[in-house]
Amino acid sequence: MDRDPTLRSRRSFLDMVIGLGFTGLAAAVLYPVARYLIPPVRSGPGTRSVVLDPDDPAQVDPETRIFVFGSRPGILVKGPGGQWKAFSAVCTHLSCTVRFQAESNQIWCPCHNGLFDLNGRNIPGTPPPRPLEEFEVHEREDESGKKTLLVSKGRSA
Template sequence: MAQEEQKQSRRKFLFSLGIIGVIIIAVVTFARDMLLYLFPPKKEKKFHKYLVGKRGEIAVGKAKEIKIGKTPVYVVHLEKEYKVFSGICTHLGCIIRWEEDKGRFFCPCHKGIFDKTGKVIGGPPPRPLDQFRVEEEGDLVFMYVKNKTRGPWA
């Protein structure tokens, strides 16, 4: 009899221990999720910063081509600021070129034309050239390119 009671008592104890364990795991998980929600971890840098020129290197109204990887981008010196445009046409993705004598961009594929501010002034492109964020620090001009590195779930 006493042995039977001892077995039952042990069973109850183990059952209670299991329940308490599950409750502790649930509370700890909930608390961790709440903390992550309230204080999200600092995200990775979202942009790459590239030096694209020095102040005074490009005359006002002119552009300079540089390559980011294999992709051309154009740094344009407008009257009050620098702009950096993608060298990819917004029509079907051909590579544009800067026409120095005309002060504009030209896409040879379907004769798309963009002015020095990236605005479409001729041909089929549906929208202006894509622009990159630009910042000047002292005499240097930097552009920022979105970091496309993603995790395996993206």
């Protein structure tokens, strides 16, 4: 029986205010929860380089050619020209750890049979869509005449 139009508009105005209030409340609750779910990015520099003795089985696994590069695995192989090559060992397909395969002289991912050549290039027809991330390798000699390798992330990375 509300013939008075001002009564109608007053009611709908109040409905709107209450609706806005609840929407605001929901946002105020959901926003912190959503932000809470996204993990904070750890500050501090990540590993940029490591020094490796390629013949030390404790540093480079003799079979799989895997070494530890900061918080991720890397892989060290002798390239086609006989020079040392190092890559991130994280497969570009679905991030399994790749390994050196002596029989085929290729880098192989055991998860989905992805293959890379010794230049880290993905072999067409296998699942990986991109080459492995390449690290720079510098050979150096320490005071005792022992050869070691300095493996570092390129400036572009």
